Amino acid sequence: MSMQNYLGKDTPKLGFGLMRLPTLPGGTDRDIDIELVKKMVDLFLERGYTYFDTAFMYHGGMSEEALRQAVVERYPRDRYTVTDKMPLWDIKGREDYENIFQTQLKRTGLEYFDYYFLHGIGEGSLETLDKTGGWDYMKELKERGLVKHIGFSFHSPAACLDKILAAHPEVELVQLQLNYVDWESESVQSRLCYETCQKYNVPITIMEPIRGGSLAAMHPDAQKILKDYAPDKTPAYWALRFCASLNRLIACLSGMSTLEQVEENTRVMKDMEPLSEADRAVLDQVVKKLDSLPTIPCTGCKYCTTNCPKEIPTPGIIHQLNEYTKYQNLTGAKRSYGMMTGRGGKASDCVGCKSCEEHCPQHLPITELLKKAADLFEG
Numbered sequence: 001m002s003m004q005n006y007l008g009k010d011t012p013k014l015g016f017g018l019m020r021l022p023t024l025p026g027g028t029d030r031d032i033d034i035e036l037v038k039k040m041v042d043l044f045l046e047r048g049y050t051y052f053d054t055a056f057m058y059h060g061g062m063s064e065e066a067l068r069q070a071v072v073e074r075y076p077r078d079r080y081t082v083t084d085k086m087p088l089w090d091i092k093g094r095e096d097y098e099n100i101f102q103t104q105l106k107r108t109g110l111e112y113f114d115y116y117f118l119h120g121i122g123e124g125s126l127e128t129l130d131k132t133g134g135w136d137y138m139k140e141l142k143e144r145g146l147v148k149h150i151g152f153s154f155h156s157p158a159a160c161l162d163k164i165l166a167a168h169p170e171v172e173l174v175q176l177q178l179n180y181v182d183w184e185s186e187s188v189q190s191r192l193c194y195e196t197c198q199k200y201n202v203p204i205t206i207m208e209p210i211r212g213g214s215l216a217a218m219h220p221d222a223q224k225i226l227k228d229y230a231p232d233k234t235p236a237y238w239a240l241r242f243c244a245s246l247n248r249l250i251a252c253l254s255g256m257s258t259l260e261q262v263e264e265n266t267r268v269m270k271d272m273e274p275l276s277e278a279d280r281a282v283l284d285q286v287v288k289k290l291d292s293l294p295t296i297p298c299t300g301c302k303y304c305t306t307n308c309p310k311e312i313p314t315p316g317i318i319h320q321l322n323e324y325t326k327y328q329n330l331t332g333a334k335r336s337y338g339m340m341t342g343r344g345g346k347a348s349d350c351v352g353c354k355s356c357e358e359h360c361p362q363h364l365p366i367t368e369l370l371k372k373a374a375d376l377f378e379g
């Protein structure tokens with residue numbers, strides 16, 4: 001671990017992501033179980049952690065409200081730090097930025113944010129940011145004392161990250177998608193993005209170190225490798241420890257939904273040691289095992305979607321079937337499936353015309369796969 005001084009060096013390394021809070025039985029995503037959240041927050045703070053992460057969009061705006069009720073109205077301001085994020089969807093100019101920011105201050109009950117991010121930027125958002133004065137607005141918020149540090153959360157390839165950091169030395173931190181399974185992934189590029197931040201000396205926060213719960217619930221063959229190596233450690237422990245071993249880390253965020261998860265994560269993150277060479281070799285074996293599991297060989301070319309009368313997002317659905325094979329995280333797969341098909345194009349909408357199968361270069365039995373997906377994810 002780096003001995004260098006950097007922003008957030010002394011922050012306890014587990015952050016509480018407020019994007020998957022518990023909801024009331026039978027309620028929607030907006031009906032947060034605030035009494036349970038208060039208990040989770042109490043335990044998190046009591047164990048010495050401080051970092052909370054929310055965003056304008058989480059829980060349809062209710063995550064920010066929950067932060068106010070569970071944290072801001074119950075604890076002194078010096079007990080915690082908060083990150084909030086500016087969405088870039090539908091932004092047309094400065095007035096939109098200011099309206100959203102003022103709404104965030106109101107919802108959270110805060111007078112300032114410790115860290116403030118442009119939410120989920122990538123190649124596609126750079127033009128919007130330039131046109132709407134997004135970078136200037138961020139600098140202005142800092143000058144007005146309304147945010148202490150500025151950064152962004154990032155979901156694109158490392159080359160784009162390099163371009164942004166070269167052009168924007170005002171960026172003080174970046175939130176990355178990072179975990180040991182996606183370390184060498186061509187699409188997520190965890191390692192390359194991490195190395196890019198190191199190159200610019202920019203500290204990081206990590207979203208989804210347990211990959212939305214997937215690395216806590218992997219295929220039994222992969223879990224067995226970890227259990228054989230260290231019987232008293234859980235798969236979630238290894239996912240967190242991998243991230244905790246990285247340089248210039250401010251905090252690993254975990255989107256916690258239960259008191260048990262807060263209990264486990266706060267316990268395992270205490271006094272976390274960096275990984276040894278032997279530990280790394282075991283994690284490599286886990287990744288190899290996951291890669292060797294029989295998955296559907298879809299290349300993501302999207303030819304199947306061109307003429308689909310029901311606009312079914314087949315490549316994304318197949319990806320979730322593969323995720324389920326590897327991680328057996330049905331809750332996570334259902335959540336991703338629900339987001340993908342929330343506005344239509346469910347697997348069960350398929351009318352069996354087989355236009356997709358005619359165009360699939362991999363000759364995949366798409367209609368059968370969609371039936372399987374409907375059974376698994378729509379139940």
Ligand code: SF4
Nearest residue numbers: 308350351353354356
């Ligand atoms: S068979 Fe189903 S998925 Fe394929 S093109 Fe027809 S409706 Fe779409």
Ligand code: SF4
Nearest residue numbers: 298299301302304360
């Ligand atoms: S056409 Fe076949 S290989 Fe290409 S994305 Fe669709 S299912 Fe996957």
